[in-house]
Amino acid sequence: MSVDPRIQSSFDRQSMMRTLGAQLTAAENGRAAITAPILPETLQQQGFGHAGLTFSIGDSAAGYAALSILRADQEVLTAEMKINLLAPAKGDLLIARGRVIKPGRRLIVTAADVFARSDGAETHIATLIGTMIPTEI
Amino acid sequence: MSVDPRIQSSFDRQSMMRTLGAQLTAAENGRAAITAPILPETLQQQGFGHAGLTFSIGDSAAGYAALSILRADQEVLTAEMKINLLAPAKGDLLIARGRVIKPGRRLIVTAADVFARSDGAETHIATLIGTMIPTEI
Amino acid sequence: MSVDPRIQSSFDRQSMMRTLGAQLTAAENGRAAITAPILPETLQQQGFGHAGLTFSIGDSAAGYAALSILRADQEVLTAEMKINLLAPAKGDLLIARGRVIKPGRRLIVTAADVFARSDGAETHIATLIGTMIPTEI
Amino acid sequence: MSVDPRIQSSFDRQSMMRTLGAQLTAAENGRAAITAPILPETLQQQGFGHAGLTFSIGDSAAGYAALSILRADQEVLTAEMKINLLAPAKGDLLIARGRVIKPGRRLIVTAADVFARSDGAETHIATLIGTMIPTEI
Numbered sequence: 001m002s003v004d005p006r007i008q009s010s011f012d013r014q015s016m017m018r019t020l021g022a023q024l025t026a027a028e029n030g031r032a033a034i035t036a037p038i039l040p041e042t043l044q045q046q047g048f049g050h051a052g053l054t055f056s057i058g059d060s061a062a063g064y065a066a067l068s069i070l071r072a073d074q075e076v077l078t079a080e081m082k083i084n085l086l087a088p089a090k091g092d093l094l095i096a097r098g099r100v101i102k103p104g105r106r107l108i109v110t111a112a113d114v115f116a117r118s119d120g121a122e123t124h125i126a127t128l129i130g131t132m133i134p135t136e137i
Numbered sequence: 138m139s140v141d142p143r144i145q146s147s148f149d150r151q152s153m154m155r156t157l158g159a160q161l162t163a164a165e166n167g168r169a170a171i172t173a174p175i176l177p178e179t180l181q182q183q184g185f186g187h188a189g190l191t192f193s194i195g196d197s198a199a200g201y202a203a204l205s206i207l208r209a210d211q212e213v214l215t216a217e218m219k220i221n222l223l224a225p226a227k228g229d230l231l232i233a234r235g236r237v238i239k240p241g242r243r244l245i246v247t248a249a250d251v252f253a254r255s256d257g258a259e260t261h262i263a264t265l266i267g268t269m270i271p272t273e274i
Numbered sequence: 275m276s277v278d279p280r281i282q283s284s285f286d287r288q289s290m291m292r293t294l295g296a297q298l299t300a301a302e303n304g305r306a307a308i309t310a311p312i313l314p315e316t317l318q319q320q321g322f323g324h325a326g327l328t329f330s331i332g333d334s335a336a337g338y339a340a341l342s343i344l345r346a347d348q349e350v351l352t353a354e355m356k357i358n359l360l361a362p363a364k365g366d367l368l369i370a371r372g373r374v375i376k377p378g379r380r381l382i383v384t385a386a387d388v389f390a391r392s393d394g395a396e397t398h399i400a401t402l403i404g405t406m407i408p409t410e411i
Numbered sequence: 412m413s414v415d416p417r418i419q420s421s422f423d424r425q426s427m428m429r430t431l432g433a434q435l436t437a438a439e440n441g442r443a444a445i446t447a448p449i450l451p452e453t454l455q456q457q458g459f460g461h462a463g464l465t466f467s468i469g470d471s472a473a474g475y476a477a478l479s480i481l482r483a484d485q486e487v488l489t490a491e492m493k494i495n496l497l498a499p500a501k502g503d504l505l506i507a508r509g510r511v512i513k514p515g516r517r518l519i520v521t522a523a524d525v526f527a528r529s530d531g532a533e534t535h536i537a538t539l540i541g542t543m544i545p546t547e548i
Binding site: 284285287288289290292293294314316317318319320324325326327329332333334349351352353354355356357358359370 | 427433455457461462465466467471490496
């Protein structure tokens with residue numbers, strides 16, 4: 001997968017993604033992927049990645065999956081998002097993979113799964129599902 | 138409300154909270170409050186506070202509300218959390234107020250509401266509800 | 275609270291509500307209430323009221339709360355709904371109380387709480403939050 | 412897939428499933444399927460299947476998927492369930508397919524998708540994700 005320059009530009013304007021060290025690695029045809037390291041600055045009290053880190057990249061991967069099927073003059077906003085946390089966020093890198101479940105003119109239902117990579121193996125650490133609203137820029 | 142030193146210590150170990158500029162202002166009797174500025178480092182693409190910021194302090198306020206009713210040798214983990222975003226995160230300060238809805242030995246159901254303060258007035262920007270699991274340290 | 279005839283008429287067209295023995299007891303100004311007995315026909319495997327019963331009246335109470343603030347030529351559809359079950363549905367009567375959290379032209383965020391009444395005392399058995407879409411009839 | 416007699420017996424004790432005309436068609440190895448007609452008794456106000464019908468069979472399919480990986484002396488209860496409704500419930504038959512996403516000793520994360528069959532084609536009408544608690548009978 002590749003990343004459309006317009007979507008990359010939207011991602012680059014999200015200072016939160018920079019703060020988390022996140023990178024947009026794919027956004028095309030209703031799918032998107034974001035990676036992020038588990039930085040010393042984004043931990044919870046037990047030393048694992050914070051749920052807010054996992055949520056942030058999962059929500060953004062879902063949002064860019066939605067944006068990838070919209071016109072160039074549209075943006076998306078998260079209306080609601082649910083996350084089930086499955087395992088601690090520990091390892092070398094987090095990978096969030098987002099996808100569109102149901103496109104719509106007024107609402108786009110999206111999902112994302114987040115994995116932690118450690119020594120080449122991936123552990124499924126979270127699953128998200130939520131609703132995006134297309135807006136005019 | 139005040140903050141128990143043990144709960145403050147747990148909060149201080151969350152480097153994510155420091156990165157977001159968040160402060161724990163209350164945690165007692167099943168309620169907790171966390172404030173955070175909208176920093177230049179935690180924005181989304183339109184210049185508002187990122188949903189990940191709102192989620193992070195809302196989830197943590199819910200978690201510390203739960204922790205405030207547990208024994209000193211217990212911790213909590215988020216099992217699942219839902220967020221409905223109601224308005225853009227803009228203003229001088231975000232305030233997340235968490236509460237326990239239903240305590241339990243195996244699960245604690247919690248909720249949080251997040252407000253944006255601007256010129257002294259508060260706007261309700263998000264509502265969260267989720268499940269915490271008590272664990273032994 | 276009272277029930278607007280147009281809202282009562284919508285409720286009466288829901289054969290599911292009749293099957294569950296449900297009654298709309300209030301719908302006004304962003305609030306609604308629905309009651310239902312725990313019938314021999316709506317139980318789960320342990321003899322308590324089925325989660326589907328609790329969900330159905332909670333979702334409908336949220337929906338009629340939303341409908342109560344709309345124009346006469348509008349309807350609502352549930353886009354998404356979350357339920358946390360807090361206690362078994364047992365007792366004489368279930369009461370679902372719905373309310374609008376955030377009105378909007380495109381989306382209405384709603385909540386509902388469901389209680390089981392037994393010997394005059396109420397137990398909080400479920401809390402719901404979800405998104406309604408206003409539609410033209 | 413087949414249905415274990417113990418799981419069939421649990422299903423048969425759910426009078427709600429009988430009221431909805433639902434049948435358990437599979438429950439094995441972390442997966443389960445339930446079908447239900449759209450009866451004249453289970454409609455919403457526009458004549459489509461009620462969201463409570465879709466929720467009930469989706470929640471039960473998720474629950475029996477979880478039960479299928481537990482010991483014979485265990486039951487499951489729904490702790491929380493989320494549903495996104497994707498399309499109206501119309502057609503000849505609803506089919507709910509549940510699966511375990513993450514097994515656990517204390518919690519089992521499950522999902523279900525519900526489809527409406529019409530003239531042999533299936534439309535995806537809802538997706539659910541939620542948490543089951545294993546209990547001793």
